[in-house]
Amino acid sequence: MSTSKRLRLPQTWSRWVDVRPGEGLVVLGASATLGGIVAAHVLLETARDALFLTELGPQALPFVYIVLAAFGFLAARADQVIARLFGRQNALVLGLMGAATGTMLFYSEAMDQTLAFALYLWTGVITTLLTVQFWLAVGQRITPAQGRRLYGLLAAGGVLGGVLGAAMGALLAERFTVRALLPAAAVLHLLTAWLATVAPPATIVPTVLPRVRMTEGLGTVRRDSYLVRVALLMLVSAGTLLFVDYLFKSEMTARLPPERLGVALARYYAAMNAVALVVQLFVAMRLLQRMGTVLALTILPLLILCAGGVGLIFGAPLLFVLLAKSADGALRFSLHRVSTELLFLPLGSEERARTKPLFDTVLVRVAQGLVALVVLLATRFAGTSDLTFSILTAGLACTWVGLAWSLRKPYLERFRAMLGGPGRRAGIALDDLNLDSLAVLVEALSSPDENRVLAAMQLFKEGNRTKLVPALVLYHPSPRVLVRALDVLPAKGREDWVKLAERLLGHDDERVRLAAIRALGFSGHLEGIDPVTFGDHPGLVAWAAFFRADGTAQPSHHPALQELLSERGEAVGQVALLEAITGSTSPGWADAVTKLDALGRPELDRILPAAMAKTRDPRFVSPLISRLNRRETRSEVRRALVSFGDVALDALEKALYDRQTPPALALHIPRAISRFGNRRAGEILLESMEQNLAGSLRYKALRGLGRLVSMNALTPDPARVLPLVERNLTEHVRLAAAHAALSVRTGPRPLSGLLFFGLLEDKMRQALERALRLIQMLHPREDFRRVYHGLLSGDARSRIAATEILEVTSLGYGEPIQALLRTLGDGQWAPNAETPELAERVEITTLDELLADPDPLLSALAAAYAKELDIAELEPSIGSALRQDTWLIEASENAAR
Numbered sequence: 001m002s003t004s005k006r007l008r009l010p011q012t013w014s015r016w017v018d019v020r021p022g023e024g025l026v027v028l029g030a031s032a033t034l035g036g037i038v039a040a041h042v043l044l045e046t047a048r049d050a051l052f053l054t055e056l057g058p059q060a061l062p063f064v065y066i067v068l069a070a071f072g073f074l075a076a077r078a079d080q081v082i083a084r085l086f087g088r089q090n091a092l093v094l095g096l097m098g099a100a101t102g103t104m105l106f107y108s109e110a111m112d113q114t115l116a117f118a119l120y121l122w123t124g125v126i127t128t129l130l131t132v133q134f135w136l137a138v139g140q141r142i143t144p145a146q147g148r149r150l151y152g153l154l155a156a157g158g159v160l161g162g163v164l165g166a167a168m169g170a171l172l173a174e175r176f177t178v179r180a181l182l183p184a185a186a187v188l189h190l191l192t193a194w195l196a197t198v199a200p201p202a203t204i205v206p207t208v209l210p211r212v213r214m215t216e217g218l219g220t221v222r223r224d225s226y227l228v229r230v231a232l233l234m235l236v237s238a239g240t241l242l243f244v245d246y247l248f249k250s251e252m253t254a255r256l257p258p259e260r261l262g263v264a265l266a267r268y269y270a271a272m273n274a275v276a277l278v279v280q281l282f283v284a285m286r287l288l289q290r291m292g293t294v295l296a297l298t299i300l301p302l303l304i305l306c307a308g309g310v311g312l313i314f315g316a317p318l319l320f321v322l323l324a325k326s327a328d329g330a331l332r333f334s335l336h337r338v339s340t341e342l343l344f345l346p347l348g349s350e351e352r353a354r355t356k357p358l359f360d361t362v363l364v365r366v367a368q369g370l371v372a373l374v375v376l377l378a379t380r381f382a383g384t385s386d387l388t389f390s391i392l393t394a395g396l397a398c399t400w401v402g403l404a405w406s407l408r409k410p411y412l413e414r415f416r417a418m419l420g421g422p423g424r425r426a427g428i429a430l431d432d433l434n435l436d437s438l439a440v441l442v443e444a445l446s447s448p449d450e451n452r453v454l455a456a457m458q459l460f461k462e463g464n465r466t467k468l469v470p471a472l473v474l475y476h477p478s479p480r481v482l483v484r485a486l487d488v489l490p491a492k493g494r495e496d497w498v499k500l501a502e503r504l505l506g507h508d509d510e511r512v513r514l515a516a517i518r519a520l521g522f523s524g525h526l527e528g529i530d531p532v533t534f535g536d537h538p539g540l541v542a543w544a545a546f547f548r549a550d551g552t553a554q555p556s557h558h559p560a561l562q563e564l565l566s567e568r569g570e571a572v573g574q575v576a577l578l579e580a581i582t583g584s585t586s587p588g589w590a591d592a593v594t595k596l597d598a599l600g601r602p603e604l605d606r607i608l609p610a611a612m613a614k615t616r617d618p619r620f621v622s623p624l625i626s627r628l629n630r631r632e633t634r635s636e637v638r639r640a641l642v643s644f645g646d647v648a649l650d651a652l653e654k655a656l657y658d659r660q661t662p663p664a665l666a667l668h669i670p671r672a673i674s675r676f677g678n679r680r681a682g683e684i685l686l687e688s689m690e691q692n693l694a695g696s697l698r699y700k701a702l703r704g705l706g707r708l709v710s711m712n713a714l715t716p717d718p719a720r721v722l723p724l725v726e727r728n729l730t731e732h733v734r735l736a737a738a739h740a741a742l743s744v745r746t747g748p749r750p751l752s753g754l755l756f757f758g759l760l761e762d763k764m765r766q767a768l769e770r771a772l773r774l775i776q777m778l779h780p781r782e783d784f785r786r787v788y789h790g791l792l793s794g795d796a797r798s799r800i801a802a803t804e805i806l807e808v809t810s811l812g813y814g815e816p817i818q819a820l821l822r823t824l825g826d827g828q829w830a831p832n833a834e835t836p837e838l839a840e841r842v843e844i845t846t847l848d849e850l851l852a853d854p855d856p857l858l859s860a861l862a863a864a865y866a867k868e869l870d871i872a873e874l875e876p877s878i879g880s881a882l883r884q885d886t887w888l889i890e891a892s893e894n895a896a897r
Contacts, residue, residue, distance in 0.1 A: 029195065030138055031157025036192030037096075037130050038158040039165030042273065043185035044103065044123040046169040046266045048116075049249060050178045054258045055116040058250040059379065064117060065242065065372030068124045068365065089196065092133040096193035099126045100186040107182040128364070135341060136356060155284070155338045159277045166270030173266045220354055226410040227355060230343055233297070233403040234359050237336075238367035240304065240396040241328055246375055247389055248325040251318055272329030284335040288342075290815065292808045294408040296339040301400035303327035308394030320390045343407070345800065346414035412808055415801035419786040445469065450478035457481075457488050471497040479509040486515040490523045498525050510537050514576075521547040522583060538573035546580040556591035565595045571603040578607040582614050590617035597623065605633045613640035620644075621651045628668040638675045649676055653684050656697075667696055674704030682714030689724055695855075699766065702773050709777045716777045722813055725774045729820040732767035735760055741846040744839045752864035759861055765792065768824075779809050791824050799824075844873055851877040 052064070106119050138154065165188070172180045221227040256264050288296045307323035344352050378388070444456035453476060460469050466488050473485045474497060482504060489497040502525075504516040517540060542564055549558035556565060563569050564577055574596055581589045593611045596604055609627065612620035621644055627637045641648040655661045656669045670688065673681050685701040685708070693701075708714040739760045749757065769788060776784040782805070790802030806821045850862040851874065863881035866874050 027153055030134075031154050031160075033092075033192055033196050034134055034154055034158040035161025035164070036188055036195060037127075037134060037161070039161035039168070040099070040185040040188035040192065041123075041127045041130075042162050042165030042269055043169050043172075043181040043188065044127070046166070046173070046269055047178050047181040047185070048119045048123045049265050050173075050261050051111055051116045052120045053249060053253045053261060055111070055113045058246070058253045060117070061246055061249065062372040062376035062379070064120045065246075065368045066376070068121055068368060070365075070369070071121055071125050089137050092130070092137050093193050093196050095126070095130050095133050096189045096196065099130060100189035100193070102126065103182050103186040103189065107179065107186070111179065132356070136352075155334055156277065158337075159273060159279075159334055162273035163270065163277050166266060166273045170263065170266035170270045173263045220351065221358070226346075226407075226414050229403060229407050229410055231359060231363055233343075233400065233407065234340070234363050235367045236396055236400045236403055237301070238364045239371045240301065240393060240400055241332065242368055242371045243375075243389060243393040243396065244304065244321070244324045244328050246371070247321045247393070251321050255318075269329070272326065275326075275330045276332075276334050279330050279334050284331075284338060287335060288339060290811070290818065292811050293339050293342045293804075294404060294411055294808070295811065296335055297343075297404035297407070298401050300327060300331045300336045301397040301404070303331070304397040305394055305401070308390060308397065324393065343411070345804070346411070346417075408808070412805055415804045416783075416786070419790045419798055419801050419805075442468065442470075445473055448477075450476070450481050453478070453481050454484055457484055461488055466491055467494060471500055474500040474504065479507075479512050482507070482509075482512045483515040486512075486519040490519050498523075501525075510540065513537075514539055514543060517543045517547070518580075518583070521550075521580075538570040539576035542573035542576035543580055546577055546584075550580075550584055551586050553588065554591070555586070555588050556595060561592065565592060567599060571601055574599070574601070574604055575607055578604060578611040582607065582610045584614065587615075590615040590619065593617075593620070605630065606636065609633060609636040609640035613643040616644070618644065618647050621648045624648070625651060625655055625669075625672075626665065628672055629662070629665045634668065638672050641672055642675050642677075645676075646680075649673065649681060649684070656684075656688060656693075657691075663694070667700060670697060670700035670704045673701075674707045677708065677711055677713045679714055682708045682716070686716065686720060690720065695766070699770060702770055706773050706777060709780055718778055718813075721774050721778060722817060725771050725813070726817050726820065728767045728771035728774065729817065729824075732764055732771065733820055733823055735764045735767065738846050738850060739764065741842050744843065750865070750868045752861065752868050756861040756865040759858060763855075763858065768792075775806070775810065782809060844871060847871070848874055848877055851881045 052060070102122055106115065106122065109115055168184060169181050172184060221231055252261065252264065287299065291299075304324045304327055307320050307327060310319060310323060344356055347355070374392075375389070442456075444452045447453055453473070457466075457469055457473075460466050469485070469488055471489060474482060474489070476482060476485070485497075486501060486504070489501075498520070501516045501520055504512050505520075507513050507516070521543065545558070545560035545564060548560045549555040552558055555561065561577070564573050578593070578596060581593065589611075593608070593615055597608055597612075605627075609624060612624060621641070624637050624641050624644075625648075628634060630637070641652065652669050652673050656666060656673070661669075670685055673684055675681075682705060685705045688701045689698050689705070705714070705716070709716060739757065742757070742760075768791065772784045772788050776782065787802040787805055790798040793799055793802075803821065803824050806824065807818065810818055810821055847862060847866050847869075851859055851866065853859045853862065859881045863878045866878050867882075
């Protein structure tokens, strides 16, 4: 089933053209309008070049370039006034009518040098204005999402117009004279004006054009690094192409007689436009889709650089000129024009209206003026040869490539800004304590405020200066301070705190006595002290018993522990014993932990995993894995398993694939594996995603993989990740298309329908999330959470921004994945169902596919929904699905009753 709405085109053409219902007339009208503009321009260009070069010669080109640059400023201002007064659509129509009128005036006068000069100026100004007016009008008729698909088709219409115009020019130039091209261009302008008046209405509401001064537009560009780079790119590209144009016309004039110049130019332009049409239809859009906007901008300058290299190798400027002009003619109005227009997609409508006319008129004319000045000075005063100009052109092309490549980051940043930027959390670093700080902290230790004392001790510990904490702090009246001090003071080579800690063995507070026992015991200072003095509290008794048994061959057999390790022992004492074991460095406590685990007391669950890990006994790996489904102690169990290393990792991998593992337990195994934080853990998780495991397990494995990548513990292999990306994107598109096809039915939905559509939507989101999490692993520095929310957003600009980020970051993923990613930004999944009968047929076909879905829950809910719709054609499929999941259907029917 198709995942997008298309025109009724042959199967072969559907690979190249993606025009959807409601778009056909808009695209056809816009393409024909651009074709008419370009066809008339080619006729005018052929006539003006032949007449200008014949009357004035190439030495006059720098002068006309300079004057044309000045006229560009005036034309840009006039265009803004006309557009603000009459609107973009009407401004285009008026411009076309004015172009026809002015051209006929030139035809009515006898041609001389002054008129040839003026004709060159007229052609350059009117063509630039009409092109800018057209693309700005298109921006109000075609949304940015449509522009990603349709700009190439519009450009193809322009290139086709160029082919027809060039062919017409060659025919007229041979049959009549070059002057005959002028009335033909005027007629084309009038026909195009009529076509623009009958074009379909705008698909989006046109914005009110602001009154913008040139200084305001320049200020907008200057404040934005992205627009600055775009401006520089357009300046350098315009300058490069103008050098190519000058060299081409200079060589043609030098090598052809004047009477053959017009025909030769017409034939050349016809051939180049034919090549450009083929490139646009079969190469340009595929290159743009595969390479992305930024890389596509480098194709034309790279070809000019290659032409320069060939020319330098053979020492033939003519060869360079012909190759460079051929690349210009084939790509300027196809791939280069489309990719340049796409640079303005991230801009808002007002920002685009404020800056684009400035770029297309003023900046281009500035580039022409600068190039003309260079050519004029170089030819008049330095005697520069064409070979020198060729080298200069190649250098500009190299700069063009560098500027295009530098756009990649700010281009993506513009789309990220449309989605909203992530916040940054400031980190706090603790510097080494200086003398002044030490004096303040030591003074704080004598404060009666227990919070000040605790904070001071914490800072001493973080600064590795605990030896500076005086033992006299153990005289502090606060039990909290005493407990913390007994944790901080014990240090290797320090004994001044021992006597004071022994004094605390008789403290009234049990927490203080326990802390004193722990500190003295672990530092080896509890020997010789009568345990009777500790009191009869079970926790204190347990600690005393632990220190008596610790270090013996078999601690679990020690008489002092027998009651504690039996059912007669109190839980408080057993917890204290396990806490003591977790701090022990002596082996042999595994049997004691086993006995306490066998008691099955819930009070011990929290501390048992740490105690098991401390023993390093591999017998505890399986019991630990079995505890992963206990929510309260899951974190402790994971930490314990990690401490066992490869033994636990092997056991987890085995349990993950073991069919006897309860599903509720298996669900938590992937995350436990990820906690090991090494490459082998990542390989296990990646392999589990490639296996046909349950979707919930694959999702957990995916989250674990993401964690490992973020920790730099794993660099995933794209060759293994990309098939998973394609699988999940395909699933998302399939379910989205099914959801759209079934949503055509109107009216209230039954309960089964609510459940069914809810499940479909959940699975759509899950498949998309899995795909983006996988892509996130290949691009750890990108924030694909914002991309995910942008794709699900109802806002068209957010969806476009998210799609563009995906397309740029996924270059090199292959055409299947890139094609799937392009569909995400459209937000249009409904199939072509122009009649109710066709819509019903699509619904039945979609339900039939879902009834056979491998997911039993989805097929069962589809069966329940289809049964309530009472579609006779689906009864066999419904019966098959019902037999597989009768319990679910019965539950649904009972709920409906």
